[in-house]
Amino acid sequence: MTMTDYKVLFTGSVCSGKTTAIRSLSDIETVDTDARVSDSAIRRKKKTTIAMDYGVLDLSETARLHLYGTPGQERFKFMWELMMSDLVHDAEGLVLLVDNTRNDPFKDIRFYVEEFRDFIVRRRLIIAVTHSDEQADPDHEYYMGELKAMGLFTTVIFIDARDPSSVLKIVKELVGHREKNIDWKGLGQRLEVNSTMPRIEVEGDQEKEPLAVSEDEPVSLLDAALNTRGITGAIHLGSDRKVLSSNVSNKQNKDLLRSMVNLVSALETKASFMGSIEDLVLCGPQQETLSVFVEEEQALGLCSEKDLSINVVKQQAVDLLQWSQR
Amino acid sequence: MKELLGKVDEPGIIDCSCLLKGKDVIVSSFSKSKRNHETIAKQTFSYLFLNVAKQKTKHDEAHLEIGEQRLSGFLLKPGLVLVCLSDKNLNITKVRSHIQHIKHLILQSEVDKMLA
Numbered sequence: 301m302t303m304t305d306y307k308v309l310f311t312g313s314v315c316s317g318k319t320t321a322i323r324s325l326s327d328i329e330t331v332d333t334d335a336r337v338s339d340s341a342i343r344r345k346k347k348t349t350i351a352m353d354y355g356v357l358d359l360s361e362t363a364r365l366h367l368y369g370t371p372g373q374e375r376f377k378f379m380w381e382l383m384m385s386d387l388v389h390d391a392e393g394l395v396l397l398v399d400n401t402r403n404d405p406f407k408d409i410r411f412y413v414e415e416f417r418d419f420i421v422r423r424r425l426i427i428a429v430t431h432s433d434e435q436a437d438p439d440h441e442y443y444m445g446e447l448k449a450m451g452l453f454t455t456v457i458f459i460d461a462r463d464p465s466s467v468l469k470i471v472k473e474l475v476g477h478r479e480k481n482i483d484w485k486g487l488g489q490r491l492e493v494n495s496t497m498p499r500i501e502v503e504g505d506q507e508k509e510p511l512a513v514s515e516d517e518p519v520s521l522l523d524a525a526l527n528t529r530g531i532t533g534a535i536h537l538g539s540d541r542k543v544l545s546s547n548v549s550n551k552q553n554k555d556l557l558r559s560m561v562n563l564v565s566a567l568e569t570k571a572s573f574m575g576s577i578e579d580l581v582l583c584g585p586q587q588e589t590l591s592v593f594v595e596e597e598q599a600l601g602l603c604s605e606k607d608l609s610i611n612v613v614k615q616q617a618v619d620l621l622q623w624s625q626r
Numbered sequence: 627m628k629e630l631l632g633k634v635d636e637p638g639i640i641d642c643s644c645l646l647k648g649k650d651v652i653v654s655s656f657s658k659s660k661r662n663h664e665t666i667a668k669q670t671f672s673y674l675f676l677n678v679a680k681q682k683t684k685h686d687e688a689h690l691e692i693g694e695q696r697l698s699g700f701l702l703k704p705g706l707v708l709v710c711l712s713d714k715n716l717n718i719t720k721v722r723s724h725i726q727h728i729k730h731l732i733l734q735s736e737v738d739k740m741l742a
């Protein structure tokens with residue numbers, strides 16, 4: 301009997317559930333080398349060598365699914381190219397996990413679809429929306445409408461990455477038509493041990509888990525920024541656009557960033573009727589890229605290496621801003 | 627000059643454009659309905675590149691994303707900025723490579739004018 305091996309690649313923003321989804325599905329102990337921005341590993345990032353998830357699921361006697369997860373953080377983005385051209389060049393499809401609690405999930409979708417455009421031309425793309433138990437909107441219908449408007453005709457599945465039977469829906473969508481003799485129900489039962497769904501409290505159950513208390517001091521936005529690949533300096537501003545903290549060492553960059561912040565705040569009052577300002581970017585040859593990202597409650601100025609693409613800087617800024625809110 | 631902007635504007639990439647000399651718009655393809663964008667671009671890029679000159683750095687490209695639009699300013703030479711308006715969702719690299727392509731045409735026409 302020959303064994304058919306399928307591969308699938310999971311991607312998505314930090315915390316979208318890549319690691320969890322792969323863990324939910326894998327028959328083996330998953331390889332997890334993800335260095336999370338929100339934990340103290342950020343200060344010890346030198347330890348991190350590679351950063352991807354891997355797992356395997358036996359679908360039947362004759363079929364096996366290999367699960368790969370892209371490193372979440374942009375600073376590991378060089379891995380994406382590597383994975384696409386090597387490990388997963390023969391993958392069935394790409395699963396884009398979208399965290400429904402993000403400020404603008406469609407911005408994430410646009411970013412990842414653009415980044416993986418060449419990869420998905422010849423493969424299935426499945427959009428799997430996670431965290432919808434925490435935030436129900438946008439709903440399935442809304443996704444379908446927006447994606448259609450974007451010219452993306454793809455499958456959208458709502459899942460809870462912590463629940464194996466829920467994540468199995470993706471697998472069924474991917475290989476179900478090719479592999480007819482999979483016992484989906486049995487598979488779901490077998491994987492139940494992988495579930496990380498919170499246990500439903502039985503009434504009268506006295507055993508309460510102690511609240512998790514982090515022993516590490518919270519990492520400031522600036523620390524996080526400086527530990528992000530390609531970022532060399534940052535300024536964090538409050539809702540009044542006053543500097544909360546800053547660690548840009550180069551005097552010229554500091555002065556330029558400050559003038560950019562002043563400009564943005566002036567424009568915010570003057571040109572508000574034209575829509576909100578999202579960012580202002582300044583770049584040039586042999587120059588660090590300077591950028592300012594604006595939200596209502598806070599703003600972030602970044603210095604980044606010139607070779608880091610503006611798209612990546614933007615995504616990093618979104619991640620950093622979102623993260624600092626948590 | 628106006629013909630040049632015709633080369634800059636490209637359906638699906640650049641909606642309209644203008645050329646800034648110092649703080650003045652010397653030629654423009656911005657329509658009436660986009661006048662506000664032109665004004666904002668003028669103020670933004672003249673201010674920004676003035677600061678760049680002050681700091682003596684080599685920054686020569688800036689982008690402002692406002693509403694659904696993106697205003698991009700390309701410093702062609704000291705005091706001369708090409709501004710273009712594009713959709714925010716269009717990849718910046720497309721705007722950039724399009725401008726790189728025609729940058730020399732604009733500079734050439736500037737030189738021609740000076741020699742004439």
Ligand SMILES: Nc1nc2c(ncn2[C@@H]2O[C@H](COP(=O)(O)OP(=O)(O)O)[C@@H](O)[C@H]2O)c(=O)[nH]1
Nearest residue numbers: 314315316317318319320372430431460461462
């Ligand atoms: N409530 C809820 N939590 C989820 C869901 N999916 C993932 N999580 C949790 O979100 C956190 C981040 O997930 P993780 O897999 O580490 O994200 P990654 O950064 O994409 O690998 C974990 O604590 C998961 O348990 C979901 O659909 N609902």
